[in-house]
Amino acid sequence: MKYAPEDIQLIKEQLGSHSLSTIARRLNRSMTALEVKITRLGLSHTKSYTGMITAGELARILKIDRNSVMQWILNHELDSQQRITRNKKKFTFINIDDFWAWAKSNRHKIDFSKLELDELPPEPEWVAEERKIAKQVTNYKAWTKQEEKLVLEWHCCGKTLAEIANMLGRTRESIRKKIKRLTE
Incomplete structure (x- = not known):
């Protein structure tokens, strides 16, 4: 059975915000058929489809704990999106441009000297100066x-x-x- 244009639009709109089983049920299709269609449309890899990075990847790039990134999201207004991949597993995605905008006003939370050059493109010009400064970042350090x-x-x-x-x-x-x- 061929997919109608509105079916493809529904897939594009709901992919990542709903599980595949939910989308398949709405389209009256099997999970296997939906997975094949998503692959053919080039939408099967949620990360590359969104153009964002996960909170864990950002933490690895900045050489910090993932929980620090999650605290920035929860308590310090770093924008993120929860996306569902394949069945029901949720990931926290961060737009790189949103991260750089947030980082500019939260420089004191990040030790840019640990960040490799162009590891997180497009890198703003101000990062080069920040990279020269080795900081002792004390975010979430326990109080004695x-x-x-x-x-x-x-x-x-x-x-x-x-x-x-x-x-x-x-x-x-x-x-x-x-x-x-x-x-x-």
């Missing part, structure tokens, strides 16, 4: 009891968030949150 004590002590003495952050090698935002948690 001594650090917590110092934060409260310095805060009570009138030191600014910037001063405390500089002394502990952390961000002002992390200092603000820690003070809030410790004083509540």
